[in-house]
Amino acid sequence: xxxxxxxxxxxxxxxxxxxxxxxxxxxxxxxxxxxxxxxxxxxxxxxxxxxxxxxxxxxxxxxxxxxxxxxxxxxxxxxxxxxxxxxxxxxxxxxxxxxxxxxxxxxxxxxxxxxxxxxxxxxxxxxxxxxxxxxxxxxxxxxxxxxxxxxxxxxxxxxxxxxxxxxxxxxxxxxxxxxxxxxxxxxxxxxxxxxxxxxxxxxxxxxxxxxxxxxxxxxxxxxxxxxxxxxxxxxxxxxxxxx
Amino acid sequence: xxxxxxxxxxxxxxxxxxxxxxxxxxxxxxxxxxxxxxxxxxxxxxxxxxxxxxxxxxxxxxxxxxxxxxxxxxxxxxxxxxxxxxxxxxxxxxxxxxxxxxxxxxxxxxxxxxxxxxxxxxxxxxxxxxxxxxxxxxxxxxxxxxxxxxxxxxxxxxxxxxxxxxxxxxxxxxxxxxxxxxxxxxxxxxxxxxxxxxxxxxxxxxxxxxxxxxxxxxxxxxxxxxxxxxxxxxxxxxxxxxxxxxxxxxxxxxxxxxxxxxxxxxxxxxxxxxxxxxxxxxxxxxxxxxxxxxxxxxxxxxxxxxxxxxxxxxxxxxxxxxxxxxx
Numbered sequence: 001x002x003x004x005x006x007x008x009x010x011x012x013x014x015x016x017x018x019x020x021x022x023x024x025x026x027x028x029x030x031x032x033x034x035x036x037x038x039x040x041x042x043x044x045x046x047x048x049x050x051x052x053x054x055x056x057x058x059x060x061x062x063x064x065x066x067x068x069x070x071x072x073x074x075x076x077x078x079x080x081x082x083x084x085x086x087x088x089x090x091x092x093x094x095x096x097x098x099x100x101x102x103x104x105x106x107x108x109x110x111x112x113x114x115x116x117x118x119x120x121x122x123x124x125x126x127x128x129x130x131x132x133x134x135x136x137x138x139x140x141x142x143x144x145x146x147x148x149x150x151x152x153x154x155x156x157x158x159x160x161x162x163x164x165x166x167x168x169x170x171x172x173x174x175x176x177x178x179x180x181x182x183x184x185x186x187x188x189x190x191x192x193x194x195x196x197x198x199x200x201x202x203x204x205x206x207x208x209x210x211x212x213x214x215x216x217x218x219x220x221x222x223x224x225x226x227x228x229x230x231x232x233x234x235x236x237x238x239x240x241x242x243x
Numbered sequence: 244x245x246x247x248x249x250x251x252x253x254x255x256x257x258x259x260x261x262x263x264x265x266x267x268x269x270x271x272x273x274x275x276x277x278x279x280x281x282x283x284x285x286x287x288x289x290x291x292x293x294x295x296x297x298x299x300x301x302x303x304x305x306x307x308x309x310x311x312x313x314x315x316x317x318x319x320x321x322x323x324x325x326x327x328x329x330x331x332x333x334x335x336x337x338x339x340x341x342x343x344x345x346x347x348x349x350x351x352x353x354x355x356x357x358x359x360x361x362x363x364x365x366x367x368x369x370x371x372x373x374x375x376x377x378x379x380x381x382x383x384x385x386x387x388x389x390x391x392x393x394x395x396x397x398x399x400x401x402x403x404x405x406x407x408x409x410x411x412x413x414x415x416x417x418x419x420x421x422x423x424x425x426x427x428x429x430x431x432x433x434x435x436x437x438x439x440x441x442x443x444x445x446x447x448x449x450x451x452x453x454x455x456x457x458x459x460x461x462x463x464x465x466x467x468x469x470x471x472x473x474x475x476x477x478x479x480x481x482x483x484x485x486x487x488x489x490x491x492x493x494x495x496x497x498x499x500x501x502x503x504x505x506x507x508x509x510x511x512x513x514x515x516x517x518x519x520x521x522x523x524x525x526x527x528x529x530x531x532x533x534x535x536x537x538x539x540x541x542x543x544x545x546x547x548x549x550x551x552x553x554x555x556x557x558x559x560x561x562x563x564x565x566x567x568x569x570x
Contacts, residue, residue, distance in 0.1 A: 048445055074447035088438035090503075099431045100446045111428060154447050 001026045001190060002047070002078070002158050007056035009042055009214075016042045017214040020056075024158065029184055029191040031201040031222070034211035035234055040194040041083055043211075044160045048080045049073040060158075077105060079156030081147040083163045083194070087135035093146055094131040097121055100153025118153055124186070125149040125179070141172045148179070152187060159183065161193035165200045173200055180204045202226065210234070265411065269404035278403045282475065284516045285410040289417045289468045290489070291496040291508035296421060296461040298494065299502025300430060301454060302437030303356065304364045306490055307371030311344040311462040313484035315469025317378060318343040320390045320479055330395045330474065334409065337470025344466025345459045352458040356451070359440070368490070375485035389480030392473055406475040413471065417464045421505040424460075433457055499542055501549025510551060 002024040009017040017039045024030050032040050045051040047058055049070035058066040065073050074080075088096050097118035101108060108114045122128040125145045127138075135143055144164050151159055161180070165173050177200055183189050195201050201208060201222060208225040210218040212234040218225045225231055233241035250258075269278045294308045318340035323333040355366050378384050395402045424430040432453050435443040443450055473479045492515070493508075500511025518538065522531035546553035 050441060050445075069451075070441070070444035071447050071449050074445050080445055082442070086439055086442045088435055088442065090438055091434060095431070095434075099435050099448075102428045102431060103447045105447075111426070111431070114428075150446065 001061060002192065003059045004043075004047070005056055005059070007043070007046065007058065008054045009039075009046060009051065010054055015214050017046070020211075020214070020216055022209055022216065022219070024190060024192050026157075026190055027184065027188075028206050029180060029193070029204050031205035031208040032192065032194045032211065033196070033198075033201060033208060033225070033231075037213075038211040038234075039214040040211055041162060042214075044080060044162055044194065047073075047160060048078060074154060074156075075103075075105070077155070077157035078160070079151040079154050079158070079189075080160040081144075081151050081162055081164060083166070085140075085143040085147045087143055087146050087150070089135055092132050092134060093122060093127055093138075093149070094118055096135065096146060097149050097153040100150045101155075104154030104156075106155045118149075121149050121152050124182070125152070126175075140167055144168075144176075145179075148183070152183070152189070156189055158190040158192060161191060161195075163194050163196065165195055165197040168197075173197060176200065177204050198226070262415070266408065269400075269407045272400075275400055275403055278400070278407050280516075280520060282403070282407050282410050284513060285407075285414045286468055286472065287493065287496060287512040287516050288509050289410070289414050290465050290493040291500075291512040292414075292417045292421050292505065293461045293464040294493045295497045295502055295505070295508045296424060296433075297454075297457050298461075299497055299507065300424065300433040300437065301457050303359070303454065303458070304494065305367040305458075305461070306364045306494060307367035307369070307374075308461070308465060308493055309485055309487065309490040310367075310371040310374045311348060311465040312469040312472070312489070313371075313378070313481070314344045314347055314374065315340040315466030316473040316479045316484040317384060317390070317469075318466070319470030319473045320392050321384070323392055324390075330393045333392060334471065334474045337467045337474070340470035341463045341465075341467035344469070345463040348459045348462030349455060352455050356454045356458060368487075371485065371487065371490055375481050378485070379481045385480075387481070389478060389483075390473075392477045392479070394474075394477040403475075406471065409471055410468070410475075413464065413467055418505060418509060420460070420464075421508075425505045429453065429456070495539060498549060499539070501551035503548070504551055507549050507551050511549065514550075 004020060004022045007017050007020045020043070032043070034040050042051065046053055046066070049065070049068055053066045057064050060076055060078060065076065065078070094115065098111070098114045101114040101117045102111065106114070106117055108117065119128065119131065122131050125148060127142065127145055127149060130138070135146055138146060148161070148164065165176050168176060180191060180193070181204065184191055205222050207220065208218070208222045209216060210225050210228065210231045212230070217230040217234060218228040229241040268281070290308065290312060294305065297303050297305055315337065319333065319336045322328065322336040322339060328336060351370055355363060355370070358366055379387050384390065395405070432443070432448045435446060435448055436450055436453060440450055469484060472484070496511040496515050497508040498511070499515060500509065501507030519535065522534055526534065542550065
């Protein structure tokens, strides 16, 4: 469904992504792990078109999307959230999601129809009672939920979740894990997520991709990747990898 | 994209009665000065409201908007000269003059709308200067001497009253368009661009197209207003129709009233034109400028979102009903 071939991205002398291949299949929940600076968010920015590739290509449903403008990629059905949440601060929660619905793939004709769909998404995400609030009135967890709600508003086929679980307490993480499954099962959205919270990765993902210094070091089921010596070395150093 | 998309019957009735009163005003035989003054108020409302579509809704502060007014004025004058139009037909030429402004906005907007914030403000300001200098140095456009147009062969009260009505119509159309945009899909896309352009792109909003469209619309109405103004004054000169003070004034008017609403510039332009006129009538000119400046400083410090937003937050906000939104 979403496929990258020999992707490279440099920032001046820094190689952010080196010769990376990846593939996401329809209906999967795929996790991406790696230490800070390993290129996870860069990869998301490349997929969503906010950054341009140096070499290689990214395909979505068989057609090349690398090189397209971000709004074209989004219109094809690639949605995303931002690691540092970026709600439209002057607009209410309902307006945030309604605009996404209006311009997304739902093909609505009127603002009223879009508002209805947006309201159902807010209900799904658990923010419906606060639809008239401004994003500034929400806590971090609420803002992360809003970020997901807005992404769902565009009716994506695949959703890139950038560290949705970061900064949450254990109870909130439980809720977010549940939400991740429901996004796939109720909305039929394939999920590709960057995550540091291993508990969330182990419980939700069908498959995990591990990056280090912009290179892929592991790709497989969560248990296998978590026990991969290369991955342990990347996080904890050589001493732990030997056992 | 407000919750209430239609006006109540009572509001609508009040608006219609008010507009009717304004319409018959010049025919009641008031001094010509009042008619001309109202004409100026209408021009400023039109300019500030048009500016607000790119500046207020989209967040691209254009500081050269007077250029579109001036281009409209010159275009109308040139059409009149080239085609030997009668004064009445020359007034109609204001509409194609607006289209000329619009076309130029598309040409200029294509490269300039890639810039944001202060860069966009500066480049639009430069655009206005360059346009003025070009016209000042082109002999077939009258150069530094300006251009004369044929006036209507009517008594001054009648001719002024006619222009009063025409400008009133243009103002109402501009306000109507701004109102429709605010509540439309287009308008909500512009708001998303204003808030965060990158996020807007990830929401599948075609930001370059929306910005160009907004800029083109916001140039059209000033162009038509410029055309009408040229016919009204029967003489145009770069100093008059490209006055940089007007550029800055319309920005201030829109922001004074509140850039997020279609009626913000209406309120801002009306109040400020009255204040300006009052000050220059009753106070010495030098002091008038100082008072005027202080007024802006006060508004910008204490009401950064305009007086309407300031008034709104001071009114008790009723808790919105959950059902109201789903309805």
